[in-house]
Amino acid sequence: MLLELEHIYKEYRQDQLAVPALTNVSLSLDKGEYLAIMGPSGSGKSTLMNIIGCLDRPTSGSYRLDGVDVLSLNDNQLSEIRCHKIGFVFQSFQLLSTETALHNVMLPLSFAGVPRSARRDIAARALARVGLADRLDFLPNQLSGGQKQRVAIARALVNDPQLILADEPTGALDQKSGAAVMDLFEQLNAEGVTVVVITHDGGVGSRARRMLHIVDGEIIEHKAGLPELTEEQPQ
Amino acid sequence: MLENIRNSLRGIWSHKLRSLLTILGVIIGIASIIAIVSIVEGTNQKLEKSLIGSGNNVATVSLSQNGWYYDASAGLPAGVPMMTRIELDRIGQLAGVEAVTAYVSRQAWNAVFYLDRPLSYGTVYGIADDFFGTMQYSVARGRNFTEEEYNKGFKVAIIDGNAADSLFYGEDPLGEIIEIQQEPFEVVGVIRDDNAGEKEEYQSINDYYMYGWESGQGRVFVPERAWPIIYQFDEPRSVGLRVTDTKDMAPLGKRAADILNENVTNPDIRYSAGNSEEYADDLKTLTNAIRLMLVSIASLSLLVGGIGVMNIMLVSVTERTAEIGLKKALGAKRRTILTQFLTESAVLTSTGGILGVAVGIGLAKLISVVANLPFGVNVPWLLIAVGFSMAIGLIFGAMPASRAARLDPIEALRRE
Numbered sequence: 194m195l196l197e198l199e200h201i202y203k204e205y206r207q208d209q210l211a212v213p214a215l216t217n218v219s220l221s222l223d224k225g226e227y228l229a230i231m232g233p234s235g236s237g238k239s240t241l242m243n244i245i246g247c248l249d250r251p252t253s254g255s256y257r258l259d260g261v262d263v264l265s266l267n268d269n270q271l272s273e274i275r276c277h278k279i280g281f282v283f284q285s286f287q288l289l290s291t292e293t294a295l296h297n298v299m300l301p302l303s304f305a306g307v308p309r310s311a312r313r314d315i316a317a318r319a320l321a322r323v324g325l326a327d328r329l330d331f332l333p334n335q336l337s338g339g340q341k342q343r344v345a346i347a348r349a350l351v352n353d354p355q356l357i358l359a360d361e362p363t364g365a366l367d368q369k370s371g372a373a374v375m376d377l378f379e380q381l382n383a384e385g386v387t388v389v390v391i392t393h394d395g396g397v398g399s400r401a402r403r404m405l406h407i408v409d410g411e412i413i414e415h416k417a418g419l420p421e422l423t424e425e426q427p428q
Numbered sequence: 429m430l431e432n433i434r435n436s437l438r439g440i441w442s443h444k445l446r447s448l449l450t451i452l453g454v455i456i457g458i459a460s461i462i463a464i465v466s467i468v469e470g471t472n473q474k475l476e477k478s479l480i481g482s483g484n485n486v487a488t489v490s491l492s493q494n495g496w497y498y499d500a501s502a503g504l505p506a507g508v509p510m511m512t513r514i515e516l517d518r519i520g521q522l523a524g525v526e527a528v529t530a531y532v533s534r535q536a537w538n539a540v541f542y543l544d545r546p547l548s549y550g551t552v553y554g555i556a557d558d559f560f561g562t563m564q565y566s567v568a569r570g571r572n573f574t575e576e577e578y579n580k581g582f583k584v585a586i587i588d589g590n591a592a593d594s595l596f597y598g599e600d601p602l603g604e605i606i607e608i609q610q611e612p613f614e615v616v617g618v619i620r621d622d623n624a625g626e627k628e629e630y631q632s633i634n635d636y637y638m639y640g641w642e643s644g645q646g647r648v649f650v651p652e653r654a655w656p657i658i659y660q661f662d663e664p665r666s667v668g669l670r671v672t673d674t675k676d677m678a679p680l681g682k683r684a685a686d687i688l689n690e691n692v693t694n695p696d697i698r699y700s701a702g703n704s705e706e707y708a709d710d711l712k713t714l715t716n717a718i719r720l721m722l723v724s725i726a727s728l729s730l731l732v733g734g735i736g737v738m739n740i741m742l743v744s745v746t747e748r749t750a751e752i753g754l755k756k757a758l759g760a761k762r763r764t765i766l767t768q769f770l771t772e773s774a775v776l777t778s779t780g781g782i783l784g785v786a787v788g789i790g791l792a793k794l795i796s797v798v799a800n801l802p803f804g805v806n807v808p809w810l811l812i813a814v815g816f817s818m819a820i821g822l823i824f825g826a827m828p829a830s831r832a833a834r835l836d837p838i839e840a841l842r843r844e
Contacts, residue, residue, distance in 0.1 A: 248757060248838050269761050276759020287754045287841065291442070304759040309431070348758070 194257075195355055195387055196222040196245065201254035203240055214240040215251070216410040222389070224355070227382040229401035230391045237410040239360070242391045246279055246358050247271045259355055276304050280349025282359035286341045288333040294320060294344045295329040301352050319347040323377060339370025346377060350386070357381065359390045363397055375400045432768055436775035450740040451780030453733025454820065458781050458813045460726040462788025462805060463795065468719040469804025470796055472712050485674045486563055487681035489688060490666040492700045500534055504662045507694025511665045515691070519669060519684045524676045528669045528684075529562040531555045532655055539658075540648050541607040542595040550591060550646040552608060554655035554663075560619065562670050570602045570617030573651055577616075581653025585613040591646025592618050606648075609658040613650060667699075730816070733780070734824040741773050741828035745835075752832050753840020766833040773825025774818050781817025785810050 201218040204211045214237045222228055232238040243249035244256065247263055256263045259278060266274065275281075280301075288297045298316035307315065317329060323343040333341055342362060349357050359378070363371030375397060382388050382402075390401060398404050406413040440447040491498035491508065504510065511530055520528040532554040540547035553559070557578045560566065567586070577584050585606060592601050601615045655663065667688065671680050681701025688699040745752070752765055789805055796803040 243838055246757070269763075272756070272759050272761040275757060281757050283841070287750070289751060289754075300755070301758045303431070304755070304761070304764060352759075 195224045197257040199255045201251045203251045227388045227402040229398035229404045231398040232407035236407045238407050247274050278355045280354040280357045282362045284361035284364040286345045293330045298348045319351040323347045338366045357388045432771040436772040454780030455784040457730035458784025459788035463791040464722040466792030466804040470801035473802040485671045487677045488668050489685045491664045509691045526670045527562040529558045530665045532663045553649045554652035565619045567617045568620040578651045583613045584616045586617040586649040588647045734820040738824040745832040749840045753837045756837035762833040766829050769829035769832050774821035777821030778818040781814040
């Protein structure tokens with residue numbers, strides 16, 4: 194079991210008021226799965242993603258990632274986990290605008306302590322894997338949105354993580370390049386990479402092999418293959 | 429680390445104007461420190477040269493009363509026996525002493541005339557035949573006194589270049605008659621001080637004050653045996669000694685004074701070494717104190733510069749919140765972020781330090797030419813300056829860097 198979340202409860206403090214974001218989330222995920230977590234904005238899905246991504250801690254509950262009790266780790270150890278086990282893909286790409294595609298992809302390698310001499314080759318291979326072998330020395334503003342997101346995916350892949358965690362990966366893309374990015378996730382999953390996509394877009398969610406809905410901080414699971422008619426569209 | 433430094437340099441270069449303005453305070457501070465140190469160092473070198481002379485190694489020991497030069501016109505004081513060959517030989521046998529001589533001397537105010545031209549300030553010496561050799565003067569023109577002239581006290585005189593200029597206005601002094609205390613003396617030679625590197629040459633700080641800036645200075649030498657003709661018998665003698673190593677001047681001068689003082693019973697009067705090196709050291713202590721003060725003031729501008737750097741680093745952290753958040757999400761540790769920003773501010777201020785050193789060297793060069801001072805910049809000070817500016821970057825970069833390192837990645841990523 195790669196992810197085991199049990200009875201996750203998370204609240205935010207606003208002034209004196211406790212605002213619950215997640216009320217009772219339990220979730221487990223095997224290696225090699227492709228999961229979509231869906232929900233409208235404000236449903237708590239970003240909070241869940243931050244917790245899965247070891248960027249935030251739940252108020253209560255337990256979370257094991259690859260057998261490690263994440264909640265007992267300190268700040269440095271969490272950095273290690275993010276570095277080696279999780280690859281992030283963000284809605285707005287989050288590429289460093291002054292660095293080339295290659296250098297953006299090399300960034301996580303430097304945090305992982307990979308020797309300088311080896312970084313270039315590893316990063317170039319990751320970029321080739323997402324189909325950008327001919328764009329190594331392009332700056333982000335010389336690339337299309339879809340290409341930028343593929344650079345970001347290469348960056349997420351470069352440290353060979355256990356898990357790719359994508360937050361609205363097609364949110365800033367047009368229909369066509371969004372579909373290409375989803376094709377890429379599918380291809381990577383077929384190659385054995387575990388993928389978790391967080392989205393409010395039913396079309397994106399339906400590409401996953403397994404789908405969860407999160408509503409008001411609680412999870413409703415849909416098995417793949419079931420009809421998607423019950424899905425709530427954001428207003 | 430190398431990578432961090434390279435990235436920092438790239439960042440500085442991409443914000444050229446902002447970086448330059450940020451480090452201006454550091455540049456000015458370092459440049460003024462370098463310039464100040466150079467001026468003080470140059471002044472010290474010049475003092476040393478004009479007071480001691482380069483490679484001079486002659487010390488003099490004279491009578492002093494309560495710390496002042498004893499006035500020779502009062503004659504040999506009570507409780508001070510006449511100096512004899514015995515003491516001189518003992519001094520001459522001290523290790524490190526090459527030669528020793530005894531002489532009498534008087535400050536001469538209008539005591540020496542050629543026709544109606546006075547030598548308004550000068551010194552008249554009564555010397556023995558070992559004087560010129562010991563003091564390292566050589567006869568430039570004319571001749572030395574003969575043995576007979578020394579032994580019988582002939583009325584002959586040797587003058588130095590300054591006295592020749594003052595009395596003869598460039599005419600040939602050889603064979604001319606000058607008056608010393610109304611007694612006629614024939615000028616037989618002109619001497620040159622082999623040690624005097626510069627135009628002026630002072631035997632002591634008193635000389636420097638007494639006639640350093642007066643015209644009409646000069647020295648007139650007569651055989652000691654002729655001294656009673658112009659002054660009196662039994663005047664106190666001084667000792668000149670040449671040492672092998674300049675560093676030994678002060679200690680050997682003191683030992684010589686100690687030997688002479690063994691026979692002195694008058695509690696107010698002592699022999700003491702009039703060592704110009706000591707006076708130069710006193711002056712150097714003063715200039716060093718001035719240097720400390722000026723450097724402290726210049727350091728204030730470094731402090732202000734440091735605060736400017738802290739300010740701009742805080743701005744930079746705020747600007748790059750998203751970048752920091754991203755890096756943390758991608759697995760950068762706090763220490764990694766901390767190092768990145770500390771390196772950046774240290775590289776920034778070190779750049780300022782290096783530029784400041786360059787400007788400071790330029791300033792020092794300019795001042796040394798304009799003020800006719802030696803160029804006193806030395807490498808240790810340059811290294812200290814650059815190291816110091818780097819330390820400023822580390823100190824004032826610490827707060828912004830730790831703020832960056834503690835940024836919450838969720839907050840930071842959301843901020844975009």
